[in-house]
Amino acid sequence: MDLKRETATDGRFVRQANRFTDLIEEGGPHPPEPGRYQIYASYACPWAQRALIVRELLGLQDVIGVTIVDPIRDERGWRVPGGDPVTGAEFLSELYLATDPGYQGRYTVPCVWDRTAERLVTNDYPQITLTLETAFAPWHAEGAPDLYPAALREEIDALNDTVFHGLNNGVYKAGFATSQEAYDEAVTGVFATLGLLEERLSDGRPYLHGEALTESDVRTYTTLARFDAVYHAHFKCGIRRLVDHPALWAYARRLYAIPAFRDTTDFDHIKRHYYVTQTNINPTGIVPQGPDIDWTAP
Template sequence: MKLGREISDGGRFVRQPNRFTARIEEGGEHPPEPGRYRLYASYACPWAHRSLIVRELLGLQDVVGVTIVDPIRDEKGWRIPGGDPVTGVEYLSELYLASDPGYRGRYTVPCVWDAAAERLVTNDYPQITLTLETAFAPWHAEGAPDLYPAALRGEIDALNEVIFDGLNNGVYRAGFATSQEAYDEAVTKVFDTLDLLEERLATRSHLHGDALTESDVRLYPTLARFDAVYHSHFKCAVRRLTDYPVLWAYARRLYAIPAFRDTTDFDQIKRHYFMTQTNINPSRIVPRGPELDWTAG
């Protein structure tokens, strides 16, 4: 995994900006339509995981297609086993370069392909789930949850920033730090954020009350990976998720929901991190464990 351009002089990890940020919206260049768009995702990647969860929760499986990439990246990037049934490409990089021949960044998931325009519309992972929740609302399944209710959007957006900065991206800043100062700064913020969320969830079943929202979807993929990967691989070793009784119970409640459970593949998660990120695991050995019962009540 090549991160040279994403490490600052102080040894801090600075995530690359998203290259494709067009919106799927009514009246725009890319209007929402059933069958027009395809989501490229990985069960291993937390940013892609959230989009898979939302697609399932909202019942959009027949509206927005999906292609799942192989969890092990090589020098060409994400490979599509058997080739993509829609575009015929073997590597996700081919879609990036077809959309922007001069692109030189990492080829990331999730991203969305517009079959009508024959180009990538977006790899803006924070916006992809919001788009599924809003622009594709006419095609939501009956009884699907309102993950981004208008009355709570300001509160959801504010908490999402806290979760991203302190935890979703915070674990990466700890894991990819190349100086002690950068690591100490990042790992302290990770556990400060976990402490804050443990306290918040002590008085409510979900992050914004009794109902599932976008914030819960954004938090879950990091929690699902914490003890299996981030605790050891990213040196986030102060405490485990299982040391937080409220957060651990909350994570298992989410896992019990089919859209969360069916998109959580611990084998692919572990193989991706330990076999792909050779800058911090050059042996590519995938550790055994931890033995956790995600189905325990």
């Protein structure tokens, strides 16, 4: 995995900008319509799992299609096992280059293909789940949760920003740092954010914003699900484990008990992707055994 373009001169990891940021919205060139869009995702990727969780929570399985890529990625990018039934592509890179022949960045998931326009609309992972929650509201299943309620959006956005910089992207800044200073700064931020979340949940609230599940819970969960299995050792986030945070660990298991979270959490895909693909920090490609953690414990 070549991250030279995303490594600053001081050793800090600087995530590449999302290349495709068109919106799916009424009145635009990509209006929300059942059957028009296909999400490309990996069970291994925390950014992609968000979209898979939200799609299931909102009951959009028959409205928006999904193609799951292989967890092992090489210089050609993510492989589509058996070829993509929608486009025929064997690698996700084909869709990126079909949309922008000059594209030179990493080929990332999740991304959304417009079958009608025959191009990628977006790989803007923060916006993809918000779009499912808002633009596709007319097709939400009866009784589906309101993950982005208008009355809480300002609070949700603020917490999401904190969680992104300190935790979601923070673990990557620690894992991909190439200087001690950059690593120390990042790992300190990771555990400060975990401490903030632990304190927030210690008052007995079931979810981050109280009694109702929201977008913030989805974004936080996908990092927590990978923490002890990958980030603790592989990304050198070793100060404490998730299971050492009582409130956070109970919260993570509470989310895992919900089918949309559990059914999209594949620890085999997660571990094989990180340890086999990221040879810059694990050159042997050996996938470690463990940790032995019971996510179904009450």
